[in-house]
Amino acid sequence: MTAIELKALTKRYGDRTAVDGLTCVIEPGRVTGFLGPNGAGKSTTMRMILGLDRPDGGGAYVGGRRYTDLPDPMREVGALLDARAVHGTRTARDHLLWLAHAAGLPESRADEVLRQVGLESVARRRVRTFSLGMSQRLGIAAALLGDPAVLLFDEPVNGLDPEGVKWIRELMRGLAGEGRAVLVSSHLMSEMALTADHLLIIGRGRLIADVAMADFVRRSSGVLVRADDPEPLVKRLTGEGAEVRTVADGGLVVGGMEAGEIGRAALAAGVALTELTPQRTSLEEAYMELTRDSLEFKAVAV
Numbered sequence: 001m002t003a004i005e006l007k008a009l010t011k012r013y014g015d016r017t018a019v020d021g022l023t024c025v026i027e028p029g030r031v032t033g034f035l036g037p038n039g040a041g042k043s044t045t046m047r048m049i050l051g052l053d054r055p056d057g058g059g060a061y062v063g064g065r066r067y068t069d070l071p072d073p074m075r076e077v078g079a080l081l082d083a084r085a086v087h088g089t090r091t092a093r094d095h096l097l098w099l100a101h102a103a104g105l106p107e108s109r110a111d112e113v114l115r116q117v118g119l120e121s122v123a124r125r126r127v128r129t130f131s132l133g134m135s136q137r138l139g140i141a142a143a144l145l146g147d148p149a150v151l152l153f154d155e156p157v158n159g160l161d162p163e164g165v166k167w168i169r170e171l172m173r174g175l176a177g178e179g180r181a182v183l184v185s186s187h188l189m190s191e192m193a194l195t196a197d198h199l200l201i202i203g204r205g206r207l208i209a210d211v212a213m214a215d216f217v218r219r220s221s222g223v224l225v226r227a228d229d230p231e232p233l234v235k236r237l238t239g240e241g242a243e244v245r246t247v248a249d250g251g252l253v254v255g256g257m258e259a260g261e262i263g264r265a266a267l268a269a270g271v272a273l274t275e276l277t278p279q280r281t282s283l284e285e286a287y288m289e290l291t292r293d294s295l296e297f298k299a300v301a302v
């Protein structure tokens, strides 16, 4: 079981700090969504994990080693950074054969991964005739070639149609289900909500949240409660472990408890409720709230 570890990972471009002391672990057996607004430092982080950029501080480790020290990198780490970065005059199969030879992998792997990504029927077509979706599949085939335990995908669903998006989502879930560490970047929370088990959210190169998807969902939902006499109810709810916030008009927003449990707590406290409304901030809103201060470009309110 191989994890990716980032330890105070830092990258500067001139006076700009693109990645700023990132420390976290990307665990095997789950899909980790790597989220952040444009320019947050996602691609730079992935490039450093892959040894394509040198950190100015700290380090990125795969199974305890830097990528550049891995004896057989293609068998350990697979990545899709830019699906269009392929020689257009080569056929899909030749592209994979070339990669397999370079990595000392058997030729049979090229055909296996072509089958796995559904490109068998176009294996002998030149890559320049491929649609974006086909190029993404080919990029994923290349990432899978060495059957690696760690996979990185940089914005893999960009520009794909819904069927392609669904396919990539299921593939990533399957790869994590086999025990691999899957790190996938995106700037869309809605997509990650369907795919990721865990979230790493960054803004301006810094870690903003390292949280299980389920906890993020729970945190961004709550129940709006109004009562004639809220005080004993607040006491009871906090005593039972709920998070209670008072909103401007005297209502309460209760987190970490279902509406039914709140109703029963009110009954036990002898408090009459005048409102009990489950609320769900959209995940997108919760994410935007977290990253609001780290946007590179903001629209000016008029």
Ligand SMILES: Nc1ncnc2c1ncn2[C@@H]1O[C@H](COP(=O)(O)OP(=O)(O)OP(=O)(O)O)[C@@H](O)[C@H]1O
Residues within 6 Å of the ligand: 013, 016, 018, 036, 037, 038, 039, 040, 041, 042, 043, 044, 045, 187
């Ligand atoms: N080669 C480079 N030279 C100078 N600055 C760079 C370079 N690469 C990235 N940057 C800067 O580093 C910051 C982080 O960029 P990065 O591409 O890692 O962000 P990102 O989160 O992947 O963004 P996006 O979602 O837009 O792809 C940005 O401000 C970017 O302009």
